[in-house]
Amino acid sequence: MLGKSSLTNQYKINLTQKAYGDLRDIYSYIKEELHTKSSALKVIDEIENRIMLLKDYPEIGTFVKDEVLLKKGYRKLIVNNYIALYLIDDNRKIVNIIRVVYGKRDYLELV
DSSP states (O other): OOSOOSGGGOOEEEEOHHHHHHHHHHHHIIIIISOOHHHHHHHHHHHHHHHHGGGTOTTOSEEOSOHHHHHHTOEEEEETTEEEEEEEETTTTEEEEEEEEETTSOGGGGO
């Protein structure tokens, strides 16, 4: 079993303001720069759907490699070309999505 699966053990998903902003920026970039609203919606849906899996399986993401962030418990969830950085609060049963960034971007400077 990958993680918590019963409804009583579900975690709550909390997106920080920066994570919301990241999703808005991703949508805007794809829509405006690549001129494809449908692709922008599809990418955001894929990211959101993958993040929602963390409700039942908060540990599906891997730990980040950076030692400083690793000591703080940061994990990353890869969704196509994007990375969702998050922390698990087991005591409160919350997954905090800290940032959602383009995979080739240096996310260490963003957290």
